Amino acid sequence: MPSQLPPEAPALVLAALGDASGTAAELAALIRGDNPQIQVRLAALGEDGKELTSELEAAARERPEDATAAIVVPLLTGPHPVVDRLISAAVASSKVQVTVTEPLGPHPLLAEALHIRLSEKSLARADRMRLLNVSSPIDAVILATVGGENAAVEAQPTAVLLASRLTLPVLVASLDSAPAVADAAGRLRGIGAQRIALSPCLLGPEAPPGLASAAAEEIGAECADVLGAHDLIANLAARAYGSVLSAD
Structure with a gap:
């Protein structure tokens, strides 16, 4: 992860199943604390993905029109058909230039x-x-x-x-x-x-x-307990964002 990023760098948008409290909010806080150079946004997918659409549109308004507005990282360890569908629909509805990463695993x-x-x-x-x-x-x-x-x-x-x-x-x-x-x-x-x-x-x-x-x-x-807001999970989400930047 670069130590500095330009203001127009894409936002890291965490897409969370359900609401944006609990584990999702704790992970977002961990990522912000460890990576202050990244604009981290958190979107609850809910039942329709509209909150994600709003976050993507807000990120786009702060960036050049031809730039990638956001990199969406699903807060999941593996594929999930409901989440995949909601993210795809939200991205299409936003009409924003976005990259969606793979889930956090395997790793x-x-x-x-x-x-x-x-x-x-x-x-x-x-x-x-x-x-x-x-x-x-x-x-x-x-x-x-x-x-x-x-x-x-x-x-x-x-x-x-x-x-x-x-x-x-x-x-x-x-x-x-x-x-x-x-x-x-x-x-x-x-x-x-x-x-x-x-x-x-x-x-x-x-x-x-x-x-x-x-x-x-x-x-x-x-x-064992579920993984929850483990710092290694926050690290994986940041790495997913960074891997897209490094590939561009």
Whole structure:
């Protein structure tokens, strides 16, 4: 990320599922604090994406007519059909020159954040110098996603990265589609894993509160917290913005 940007540099517009409070607002504050040179805007997608359209139009009014007004970063760890549709409709409605980035995952920093959330619940131990597992109280991990089967497929690289960090089997399952959490648990127990942890690959607003913990309880597993407003997630969002700038 450049330490300085010209006034006409695109705004970083964070597109948040649901409303713009809680996790989304905390992430926006973290990004602003770490990157004061970036104009950070936060738009709740709600049910129609109109707030995102308004933010894009406002960003465009502050920039030259032929310049990219904004870089939209979805606050998601993977693809989500509802969010994809809302962002596309909002961008089209704004008639503003915009770049929309991919979701925040897969990425090594995402795997690191998941590892930290596991360790906070004593479901993984970490060498704090390298943030690698040194011994484990569990035998395997289920990486839980939402957003349908495509989101589960896209989470596979993150699962591989997390498995490498933990030196444990990690399977992807979906909280709202196939492959089901129960099926993943059955596969893991079939290879001898008895102590299983569920790791929600979610910021939080993507799923109803308690959905991940309920799924873990059903299979007799422990559950890590959702990622929430982790500083590594804020870092990923800033990196997504910076990667677009560097590609131009």
